[in-house]
Amino acid sequence: MQRMLVADDDASIRSVLRDLLEDEGYDVDETESGAGVLSALTGKNGSIPDLVVMDIRMPDKTGIEVLRELSAMNKGGGALPIVVMTAFGTSSVAIEAMQLGAYDYITKPFNLDEVLVTIQRYFERMALSEQVQELSTRLGERDPNEIIIGNSQPMQEVYKTVGRVARSDATVLITGETGTGKELVATVLHRSSSYRAGQLVKVNCAALPETLLESELFGHEKGAFTGAVNQRKGRFEMANKGTIFLDEVGEMTLSTQKKLLRVLQEREFDRVGGSVPVKVDTRVISATNKVLPQEVESGRFREDLYYRLNVISIYLPALRDRLDDVPLLVEHFLSKHRASAGSGPSRISQGAMRTLMEYDWPGNVRQLENAIERAAVLSQGGVITEDHIDLSGADSRRFVDVAQQIRKGTTLRDLLGDVERQALSEALTQTDGDRVAAASLLGLDIPEFQSRFSAFNL
Ligand SMILES: Nc1ncnc2c1ncn2[C@@H]1O[C@H](COP(=O)(O)OP(=O)(O)OP(=O)(O)O)[C@@H](O)[C@H]1O
Ligand SMILES: [Mg+2]
Secondary structure (H helix, E strand, O other): OOEEEEEOOOHHHHHHHHHHHHHOOOEEEEEOOHHHHHHHHOOOOOOOOOEEEEEOOOOOOOHHHHHHHHHHHOOOOOOOOEEEEEEOOOHHHHHHHHHOOOOEEEEEOOOHHHHHHHHHHHHHHHHHHHHHHHHHHHOOOOOHHHOOOOOOHHHHHHHHHHHHHHOOOOOEEEEOOOOOOHHHHHHHHHHHOOOOOOOEEEEEOOOOOHHHHHHHHHEEOOOOOOOOOOOEEOHHHHOOOOEEEEEOHHHOOHHHHHHHHHHHHHOEEOOEOOOOOEEOOOEEEEEEOOOHHHHHHOOOOOHHHHHHHOOEEEEOOOHHHHHHHHHHHHHHHHHHHHHHHOOOOOEEOHHHHHHHHOOOOOOHHHHHHHHHHHHHHHOOOOEEOHHHOOOOOOOOOOOOOHHHHHHOOOOHHHHHHHHHHHHHHHHHHHOOOOHHHHHHHOOOOHHHHHHHHHHOOO
16 A cells, blocks of 8 residues: 655645545555654655645645755665645746655645646556666666666567577567667667677668678678778678677668678688688677568568578567557656666656657657657656647758668768768757857857758758
């Protein structure tokens, strides 16, 4: 049973709240003073209450003084388990209370339903963060970048496959739209495999033109081509006794595909310009957001290679197909970015959460993470509302994929234009719209920044 403490110097209010809360099945204690709250929350009265409903005006210590003392002890520890009651119209006090770490406030005279909803929301939120904690300890990972979040049915399927292949060291192909967590899953697979003592070497097959990709993968001998002044080891050699992660594997040319096939079949390859085969023992995980069977069909991807890569396949669902995971993900990203920014606790309003749950997320989890990170900054550690949520720049944070653009026949002029537009808008985002600061961030003077800015109609 949840234990509540009601703190008010007015006995009639204490008894109204006690009746209300006991009817809802809470265990209720009372105190008439700020000192009583302090000793209860610091464990001096035996068991610590799960949540305190506290009046701001009390004769011995005001609620603000109580919060100040507690937040001094609670540095960086998240919201205090306190809902404060303030007189209607004293919003500055309410704001101060929130800044000192109170979880929420209600105004007097209060509406009993509002009191109950506020309290229920607190406990729901606590239950969510416990789930996140539990999941992360279960996976034995401390690094917040290596935890897969989600309890939805489609994610349960993912966990089953991940669990099954974790120790098998089988070759895995991970598919799914952009931002669904393919790289994350590859990392988790590597960490739980018997190759975990070795390196996880990542190669983005879309980022390099063919000749560079080959020497990147297989290395080259001295003098193999102009500029190859020394022998160089490739990624496959670096991944020996470890895992190689071939990202965007659907972008490889047919000739590179042929060389990759040989590595998978024979576990050996030649360096570019070399004639002595190099042997490797490497686990291979690849990922793509293309539909490879279609690529095979149209002759752009070798069928034999497809079968070699696709021994086990893991499909990551789009976020719009598992929207019930949004609250858990939000909770996870709030605590992740709180830890990294060292800022105060951010909380999210129900309206903002509704907005997030009604969106279709073309950029998937990556886009959600960016939106939360940005909202946390804008809300300055307070409550995130709808106004802090920006869903317009779906992919504004993604870099221009030069290799792909060139393949598509984009001219240099257009490419540079895209990069410039992105740089301007990114600089504005990072400086919260301050043009002077954005100009200096990009090393431009103000008139020049202005003229480029207006040229792009930003
Ligand atoms: N289920 C998840 N739980 C927690 N974080 C996630 C989850 N899925 C994705 N992320 C986070 O979202 C971001 C994008 O994920 P990731 O880079 O793995 O996506 P991807 O599928 O490889 O995308 P792309 O196809 O664009 O390369 C990362 O910061 C990752 O940690
Ligand atoms: Mg990726």
